[in-house]
Amino acid sequence: MSLSANPETSALELPELQLQELQRRFRASVLGEDDGPVLPLVAAARGPVAARIAVYRNTVQASLTEVLAVAFPVTRRVVGEQFFANLAGRFATETPPRLPQLSAYGGDFAAFIEREDVGRRLPYLADVARLEWARGEAYFAADAKPLDAARLAALSPAEMESTVFKWHPATRLTTSAFPIYRIWEVNQLDVADIPRVDMGLAQSVLVSRAGSRLVTRAVEPADAAFVRATAAGENLAEAASLALAVDAAFDLQRALGDHFINGTYQDWET
Amino acid sequence: MIATAVIGAAVVAGAVTMSMVKTPSMETEAPGKEQCYGVAKAGENGCASANGSHTCGGLATIDKSGQEWMLVETGTCLKMGGQMEAFEDPKPAEAAKAARAG
Structure with a gap:
């Protein structure tokens, strides 16, 4: 032809x-x-x-x-x-x-x-697809220098609180009324025996890139609020307040540690 | 402000220490798996048929005619218990009304 x-x-x-x-x-x-x-x-x-x-x-x-x-x-x-x-x-x-x-x-x-x-x-399927798309976007996102935690630690408390954390270009937050992390996890190709999933659980999933590794992890609602607040330009103190409003037991230290490890944020300009 | 009491240098220092001790998560994200993912993703940039997984003539499954049986989910959704009955609204009448309105 x-x-x-x-x-x-x-x-x-x-x-x-x-x-x-x-x-x-x-x-x-x-x-x-x-x-x-x-x-x-x-x-x-x-x-x-x-x-x-x-x-x-x-x-x-x-x-x-x-x-x-x-x-x-x-x-x-x-x-x-x-x-x-x-x-x-x-x-x-x-x-x-x-x-x-x-x-x-x-x-x-x-x-x-x-x-x-x-x-x-x-009803959970569209959000599962959103999570998968977020992973694809994170995979192809631009590189950026990750946040240097030691540099943050060197700041004075006042400077620290007014620091605005900037998302790394690969960071994606997917929030759902369904257990999308659990569904994603049990449907990996190497999981042969699919368990019954409690569909009543709502989950937020944070995708980030640590070096060349793609990280997919479920985050607590308070941590999701923290991450969302930083995306909206709130500084560390404001973002922490918003997270604590969601859950008074929010463990900021642990959440920050996980964000540092997993490359959620990029380094800030001086 | 609540947060002022919470974010001290100690919190950040603790987080820094923690990030130096721990290795990147997650356990489910084995390096080998991500490598495979990368290879598959790279393949997307060309014509998918270039991977030789099909020949252009042998694609009967893409033909839309007479494939109604394909409209039934046969995957893991059944095992997970995620079918509609798992989400039944306490007020089915209102849900139906909303569906009609939408």
Whole structure:
């Protein structure tokens, strides 16, 4: 098959317009089902044109489905391979890539799940997909120098309290009304025996990068409030106050220690 | 301010000491697993079919026709107990009303 105009079709005379129109119709065809508009513009050396276009459609849709399967392995495991393939295929048709970079594809998948029937049957699924997307974003995020805890310790108490912690570019917080960390954890590919999960537990998950390692961990509601407050530009004292308002037993020292270890924050400018 | 009493140099110093003793979490995040993840992610930058996992002709599962059976979840959601009955609203009538309104 060649994507040149069928010599017998002279409706589109200008080469440039012809190419644009051909591409537009071909794109519609590989993303959907209707070959009608593109067929008259395509010449095939042998075999039916529709069957040859189907090869392209299958390749496009299978590629996008595979990209989503790589980006959302837990979501896929929760619903099963076949169901996921169907879901991903419909997503690909409805929301084709906007960037020529497959790692950037899938950011709208969680919202798509929410609109689908499965989002009502499995109300936690969209948040699980959000967590997986957060991990993908963290993986590809820019590098930055992590916060130097020793430098912080050298500050006076007043300076310390007014310090604003800046999120590392890889840091992502996903908050859910469901136990998304637990679901993510028990659906790792090496977990064979899936336990029953208490769906009444609400969890916040913090994704960060420590060096080249991606860290995925559940954080207490108070710690989540702390992290959220720092994202909003609150200083250390204000963020700690907000966390303590959520839980008076919030252990700031322990939480800070974990943030230092796991690279939640980046170094500040002087 | 409550926090003033809480954030002392001691708290930060304690956190610093702690971060020097502990190694990065988490136990579930084995280095080997992340490496595999990285390899898979890198593969995304090209055409996914370049990994040879399928040929362009053999993709019947992507065909949407006659695949209604694929619309049933067969994954771990059943084992986890996460089906809708686990989330039944105490007032089902109101939930149904909300669903209709939405």
